[in-house]
Amino acid sequence: MLTLDGLEMIAVLVVMGLFIKVLEQFGMFEPVGGEDSVEDDFELSTVCHRPESMDKLQEQTKFTKKELQVLYRGFKNECPSGVVNEENFKNIYSQFFPQGDSSMYAHFLFEAFDTNKNGSVSFEDFVFGLSIILRGTINDRLNWAFNLYDLNKDGCITKEEMLDIMRSIYDMMGKYTYPTMQDDAPREHVESFFQKMDRNNDGVVTIEEFIESCKKDENIMQSMQLFDNVI
Numbered sequence: 001m002l003t004l005d006g007l008e009m010i011a012v013l014v015v016m017g018l019f020i021k022v023l024e025q026f027g028m029f030e031p032v033g034g035e036d037s038v039e040d041d042f043e044l045s046t047v048c049h050r051p052e053s054m055d056k057l058q059e060q061t062k063f064t065k066k067e068l069q070v071l072y073r074g075f076k077n078e079c080p081s082g083v084v085n086e087e088n089f090k091n092i093y094s095q096f097f098p099q100g101d102s103s104m105y106a107h108f109l110f111e112a113f114d115t116n117k118n119g120s121v122s123f124e125d126f127v128f129g130l131s132i133i134l135r136g137t138i139n140d141r142l143n144w145a146f147n148l149y150d151l152n153k154d155g156c157i158t159k160e161e162m163l164d165i166m167r168s169i170y171d172m173m174g175k176y177t178y179p180t181m182q183d184d185a186p187r188e189h190v191e192s193f194f195q196k197m198d199r200n201n202d203g204v205v206t207i208e209e210f211i212e213s214c215k216k217d218e219n220i221m222q223s224m225q226l227f228d229n230v231i
Contacts, residue, residue: 061127062135068127075123083120086110093172100174108168112148141224142211156204157197162190 058065079088086107093106113121113129132144147153151161166186197205197213214220 057124057127061131063127063131071127071130072123075126079123083122084126085120086114089113089121097172097174100172102172104164104168105172108148108151108165111151112144138215138221138224139211142214143207146207146210156206157210158204159190159194162193162205163187166190166193 054065054068057063057068061068063071076082078084078092089110090103090106093102093109096102110121113125115125115128129144132140136144146157149157149161149165151164163186166189170186194203194205197209199209199212
């Protein structure tokens with residue numbers, strides 16, 4: 001079971017670790033056949049949303065053309081319409097946490113991917129996010145994680161926002177959390193989080209405080225390196 005201390009790191013890392021599961025669900029570790037077939041999918045597929053060209057996406061992300069082909073093949077297999085809505089996104093995450101309720105955390109994660117705020121995640125949205133998480137610098141990755149936790153996007157994380165995040169993580173982990181969802185457990189964690197992150201004790205965590213604190217945490221830095229060679 002996970003202790004409260006174990007959840008300290010999860011508050012920062014769970015967003016990244018779960019992407020490996022999502023990639024596996026999308027079949028994105030499977031080898032792709034010929035390059036032309038995937039290019040043809042881009043040109044000829046009759047979907048609701050047609051992605052930008054391979055060459056343009058390669059310029060805009062840190063993926064190679066071959067990697068984009070693998071990602072697109074898996075994405076298209078799971079999402080023939082070319083987009084993922086929030087309901088489908090939640091269904092994907094629920095498969096990995098049958099012992100808990102992942103719907104709220106999946107909602108927060110979906111909001112982070114839905115940069116256009118149109119209620120759907122396109123292949124471009126998905127690839128841009130993955131490019132940051134899997135290929136971005138440490139600052140890029142931490143900025144992305146901060147944006148996830150800054151629920152109202154005002155540039156700082158409040159205790160209320162972090163409490164919502166922590167409750168969603170406890171709900172998601174279900175019976176594997178310890179203590180088993182006592183009423184004060186998420187709030188305890190939030191207080192511990194702020195003791196470490198809120199450097200000037202003003203009641204909010206800024207992006208600068210967040211990045212500085214994470215960089216000083218050896219466990220977080222080592223764990224982030226695990227994503228360097230995912231695909």
